Amino acid sequence: MSNRASALPRKRNSDSLRAFLMLLPSLAAIAIFVYGFIGWTGYVSMSNWNSLVTDLSFAGLDNFRFLFRDFRFQSDLRNTVMFTVLFIIACLAIGLLLALLVNQRIRAEGLFRNIFIFPMAVSFVVTGVIWQWLLNPTSGVNLLLKNLGIEQVPKWYVSTQIVPSIKLGQIEFGLPVALIAVAVAAVWQMSGYTMAMILAGLRAIDEEIYEAARVDGASESRIFAVITLPLIRPVLLSAIIILGHISLKIFDLIYAMTGPGAMFVTDMPGVYMFETTFRGNHYGYGSAIAVLLLLFVSLLIVPYLISSRRGN
Incomplete structure (x- = not known):
């Protein structure tokens, strides 16, 4: 033994x-x-390597100071904030609406689920190319509007207008109109995925809870506010984290659809990093942008991970 x-x-x-x-x-x-590569990027971000000639001499925070004084990077921060807010709110609203409709056990439910989720199977590059054609000022949707007799068609992603225009440092703070077109394309792709997440949360709720509330005389709106929303709150939070992570590091959709845009109205830090590093050969500045992107994403994800761990 x-x-x-x-x-x-x-x-x-x-x-x-x-x-x-x-x-x-x-x-x-x-x-x-x-x-290892994160550490190397952090090391290069504090060096003087901003040309084809390797120069790893210590520069401290000079590259970061340059970025926060740079008009383009300030525009990128504004665009990131505005795009993230638009993207998350629209995806959650449309995803929740679609999930509630599909959850009614409608006929051909599987077909509708597949239709709504299908855009998720398309890459952001393909999405960018498609919506670039659809929202082109001389073709696509605008051509249809002109055929209907509407002469004042939107400029979509070529507009440089910012509303409301509030002077803040070197930039105009507000919502670039051109960014709305990009947000429409991104929402088209990700709202179905959001719907699938919320629908899974709705299906996990016990029907007996709803039956008990109806027996007590609760209205459907009251049931939604008091029962449904609190019970799917973890799913909504997860969706916000995922969508926020996507919006902060978005690159391919912007690059394929609009590029930086006139006056950088559709530029994003990911696009700036790519062009600075691989086209301008400013490796120190590009690495600094990459480090800041990592910090922005960490500020969003790390608190969520800590909260989830405590909850378990």
């Missing part, structure tokens, strides 16, 4: 060692290609 008992810890240790050795290649790859 004692031999069998002593053999159990040895077997557990052997299994743990075998599992660690199986995971070791993946852990090494993550350490090098994720955290």
Whole structure:
């Protein structure tokens, strides 16, 4: 009996060692290609390497000071805030509405679910190209409007107008009209995904809770406000985190659809980083933008992860 008992810890240790050795290649790859490269990017961001000639001499925070004084980067921060707000609110509103409709056990529910989720299967590059044609001032939707006799057609993503225009430092703070067109394309792609998340949350609610509320005389609007919304709040929070993460680091949709735009009205930090690093060869500035992007995403995700861990 004692031999069998002593053999159990040895077997557990052997299994743990075998599992660690199986995971070791993946852990090494993550350490090098994720955290190692993050560390290297942080090191370059504090260097004077802003030309084809490598210069890793220490520059401190000079690259970051330059960015926050730069008109383009200030415009990028404004655009990121405005796009994120538009994108998240629109996706949540449309996703919630679609989820509530599909949750009514309608006929051909599976077909509608697939139709709404289908845009998610398309890459942001393809989405950008499609919506660039649809919202082109001389074709697409505007051509249809002109055929209907409407002469004053929108400029969509080529507009440089900002509303309301509030002078803040070097830039005009407000919502760039051109950014609305980009937000429409992004919402078209991601609202179906948001619907799927919310629908899963709705289907997890026990029907007996609704039946008990109806027996007590609660109206449907009251049931939605007091029962449905509180119970799907974790799903809504998860959707906000995912959508916020996408909006903060968006690159491919902007690059394919509009580029930086006139006066940088549709520019984003990801686009600026790409052009600064790989076209301008300003590796210090590009790395600084990458570090700031990582910090912005971390400020959104880390509190959520901490809250989720405490909740478990």
